[in-house]
Amino acid sequence: MIRSLMTNPKISHRPTICYRSIQPSDLEMLEQIHSDVFPIRYESEFFQNVVNGRDIVSWAAVDRSRPDGQSDELIGFVTARIVLAKDSEIADFFRYDSSKEDQTLVYILTLGVVAAYRNVGIATALINEVIKYASRIPACRAVYLHVISYNNPAIDLYKKMSFKCVRRLNGFYLIDAQHYDSYLFVYYVNGSRSPCSPLELVTVVVSCMKTGLKSVAAKLMKNEEKTVKWPKCKETRGLISTQNKRMIKTECSGCEYV
Template sequence: MVDLKGAHCPAISFRPIRPSDLEVLEKIHSDLFPIRYESEFFHNVVNGHDIVSWGAIDRNRPNGQSEELIGFVTARIVLAKDSEALQIEDLLRFDSAKPDQTLVYILTLGVVDSYRHLGIATSLIREVIKYASSIPMCRAVYLHVISYNNPAIHLYQKMAFQCVRRLHGFYFIDGRHYDSFLFIYYINGGRSPCSPLELVTLIASYVKTGLKLVGAKLWKNEGKKASRWPNSKETRCLITTQSKRILMTEGTGFQCV
């Protein structure tokens, strides 16, 4: 791989991955990822069999290497109703009357070490989002990230992906289980369903409003019916305490990971 510490000024461009990229694509995957991919996967990528891909190249590389991959992203279109790994009915407002709704799942994304921090990964993800957005029935782009890959997690958060779930033991590498984070980027009107936290917040809001109305009515009538409400002060304290308890419930028991 080229050393960028010298006077070399990269000229990055993007193109689909080709059959001639097979050897380099396999090598980069082997260098970057702890997971080993079958040869069938790479052949499907370079031949475009059910997989779409973009490669990053540096046209300013010497010695005939200007067409050699220095980064890539691979993705697959999946039907929303068939996406078992995503559990779509939980994470997307899925319209069962439109069974042709789709998603784009990012399979792999990588940039060789000497070309990192140049915005290449961001540009590759944008290519996927642009492609997915051009499909009218596509509702989201999603992916999994191993829990210890902090640079990738930060990248997706910066690009407005939503981390919606932690999947325990999702990966099994070298005899050990690792958790995964599930990230989603909603497009074309796709959005998440009402979460448990949103539901609790909504219910609490209605309850709080009702309690405030009751409290206001009691306060208004206190002067007129003092003899009939000898413990009105105690009643107001009870209402306030209940309201605070609801607010505490809103902030506990749910956590976005």
């Protein structure tokens, strides 16, 4: 996949971006970008698994028109892993069928772009590669990821790309002895969706209202059928019956924080 982009003020030429798999020759640059981009340090085993494709799929972005001769050097990347849906933390956020144990998800591990090439659509293109990959797996139900709570540019990007924020995880990250919250984002594929869509929520509310009205009407009719005899020449007082109200709490929204 090749895409030409408008010139970035940080770049002295018009880049032509190509996307390919990460290769063993990318190891040094992959480690360098991770070190520059992320506050979390990854073990060497992780990088070896990425460049050798051991249980990890990956895409690299390179600039084929670089004037310095480094036309195949990484300028961006995304890494991901296929996981079983039944073993994931998001089984409650899509229509998981327990009878189909082969259902899978794609979890995005890391995503990064070097500073000079940011804000030109490379991150979006890399995520789209993951989404297309997941969509081609019939048993895959969703793509999901975590993002640290203060990374507003990333949060805005995922929302713009129709990822759904379904949970806030307190103290998910531990960086330099300090805990940071994380947001969990999900992108549904292959017809999967949240188990509580807006239409279903309306249907549930209407159904509850109808059930409540029918219950009240039945009780009123039952009370009318009863005949109560009162003593003569006595002051009568109306009997007031109270019914406990039940509150139905729904937790389904486009962005739910818990």
